[in-house]
Amino acid sequence: MKKLQILRAVLDFFWFFSLISGIGILILLTFYLFDSNMDIPVKIKGNVITPTTLLSKLIILANVISGFLFLYSIYVLRKVVGYFQRKEIFKSEVIENFNLIGKLVISSSLISHLSLFIFTYINRGTVGFSIEFGSYDSFLISISLGLFFMVISEVFKIAKNIKEENELTI
Amino acid sequence: MPIIINLDVMLAKRKMRSNELAERMGITTANLSILKTGKAKAVRFSTLEAICEILECQPGDIMEFVKEE
Numbered sequence: 467m468k469k470l471q472i473l474r475a476v477l478d479f480f481w482f483f484s485l486i487s488g489i490g491i492l493i494l495l496t497f498y499l500f501d502s503n504m505d506i507p508v509k510i511k512g513n514v515i516t517p518t519t520l521l522s523k524l525i526i527l528a529n530v531i532s533g534f535l536f537l538y539s540i541y542v543l544r545k546v547v548g549y550f551q552r553k554e555i556f557k558s559e560v561i562e563n564f565n566l567i568g569k570l571v572i573s574s575s576l577i578s579h580l581s582l583f584i585f586t587y588i589n590r591g592t593v594g595f596s597i598e599f600g601s602y603d604s605f606l607i608s609i610s611l612g613l614f615f616m617v618i619s620e621v622f623k624i625a626k627n628i629k630e631e632n633e634l635t636i
Numbered sequence: 637m638p639i640i641i642n643l644d645v646m647l648a649k650r651k652m653r654s655n656e657l658a659e660r661m662g663i664t665t666a667n668l669s670i671l672k673t674g675k676a677k678a679v680r681f682s683t684l685e686a687i688c689e690i691l692e693c694q695p696g697d698i699m700e701f702v703k704e705e
Contacts, residue, residue, distance in 0.1 A: 634677040636667050 470550055477544045484537050495530055499523050513582055521588060528581035532574045539570035556626040561619050568615035575608035638704050643672045646691050646698055661686045 498506075507516040510529050515522050546563045549555070586592065647654060658668040661683070670676050671683075684695055691698075 631677045634670060634675060636663065636671045636676045636679055636683050 470547065474544070474547050474551065477540060477547060481537075481540050481544055484540065488534060488537055491530060491533070495527070499527065511578070511582055513585060515585065521585070525581045525585045528577050532578035532581075535570050535574035535577070539567045539574065542567050542570070556622060556629050558626070561622045561626065564615050564619035564622060568612045568617075568619065570612075571615060572609055572612035575605060575612065579605045638702050639674075640700050640702050641671060641674050641676075641698065642700060643668075643687070643698050646693055650691050652691070657687070657690060660690050 505516055505518055507514050508526060509515075510526070515525055542563050546560055546567070549557060549560050549563075554560070644654075647657060654668055654672065655665055658665045661668070663683070671679065679699075684698075687693075687698060688695060
């Protein structure tokens with residue numbers, strides 16, 4: 467399957483460069499959060515945050531955690547694609563991993579969006595909800611994506627049972 | 637599972653070995669063993685027909701329903 471090879475290559479590429487930047491962010495974050503002289507503003511999903519207060523530091527930390535959760539979901543997805551390449555499709559590991567990816571995507575999105583929601587509310591005193599049209603960065607899209615992976619996990623569970631039943635039919 | 641397979645009893649009555657039955661049925665001994673040990677999830681009518689024909693018995697002689705406690 468050529469598509470599977472392309473997917474694996476894209477995921478490997480993304481994983482490799484994200485991991486490098488992730489390690490960099492982790493090292494920088496230590497100085498960034500605990501060194502009071504480093505108050506360089508960061509832009510997270512259109513919001514400029516300067517780490518001067520404890521709240522803004524917590525918001526940045528929450529978004530970094532969210533980023534790492536997303537990165538972990540990519541790692542698990544790579545593992546799943548690896549199983550597919552070895553023709554091990556209906557395995558309990560694949561089912562568990564799909565479910566885990568779903569949970570990771572949802573938690574990553576929730577942490578990121580909730581923290582930014584709180585930040586906007588406290589700083590601007592307004593509460594807003596927007597539906598971004600034509601973007602994969604939307605909250606609803608990421609929640610749907612997470613739920614989709616969980617549904618896929620359920621579908622694979624049913625398929626595994628059918629496969630077992632078929633193999634044990636004499 | 638409440639369905640018990642009594643194939644080995646029937647084989648003993650007919651003084652036939654599992655290998656011979658598998659060979660005559662045209663299935664592997666591994667598959668017959670799955671059936672004998674009750675690990676099978678389903679039995680095809682064609683398989684049941686072959687067993688009944690070779691062992692000269694009825695489906696009820698091979699399997700029985702035992703209520704689970």
